[in-house]
Amino acid sequence: MDDIDKAIVNRLQQGFPICESPYRAVAEQMGITEIQLLDRLKALLADGVLSRFGPMYHAEQMGGALTLAALKVPDERFDKVAEIVNAFPEVAHNYARNHVLNMWFVLATEQPEQVQTVIAEIEKQTGLTVYNMPKISEYYVGLQLEA
């Protein structure tokens, strides 16, 4: 990643305009061309530096629900259980973490009641207990990471 890539990663975390030629608008602000911005953005996505670029949807504001849940997965079954959990489209993120509760995933569903349905289905398919930890209060969300 060179300085232009870093500037793109930093700039595009902040937001993106809604206008006819938004890439051109952002490129002009940054002093690069529209083609440069698009090519580099494609490369950053292809290389996995960016996991996604686009509208970030808020499940709860859509009338749906969001929760954080954890599993205690026996080491020898970890990959298999990850496969089962990841196969659910409602699983938006999933991380391995260094704890007895070693798999932590975020469920985002369009209907609130789907959270319980998906949890029950994950428990059935894995034979493990899901520790469901929906937020009680949200104090802050929003740091941007500097490239």
Added chain:
Amino acid sequence: MQLEAIDRQIIQTTQAGLPLVAEPYQAIAEQLDLSAEEVMQRISNMQQNGVIRRIAAVPNHYKLGYRYNGMTVWDVDDKHVDALGQRVAELPFVSHCYQRPRYLPDWPYNLFAMVHGKTEQDAERQIAIIAELLGSDVRRNTVLYSTKILKKTGLRIAG
């Protein structure tokens, strides 16, 4: 709140990402047989009412050099958790901060704060600052570092 059918189609068309073409809203409009003006207006409305947090890039922490992504968790008195959570959330390096339910005896922690460090020392320094802020209100705490991203697609709604 229920989503309108057209908004739902726009969400489905963009949930993998915004088209990487010069006129992305026009591209969405063509797929859905709408005008670009309508697509832009609807996306703008969804951003105003919070259905869309923002249109933005989501980085892979590891690829930016942030290798120590810690979910710090704290057991604090429920009576003080809101005041403490708000103070922790004000720390510039905390990306998310929530109160969540305990699962006793396995999981005594009710306050969660995410930190991100390029080195273990960076992360540990951030955790020490949180610990100092929480002071004697902390009964127990630990940190769970992510060791692998197993999935990171963001929200998907069924087709």
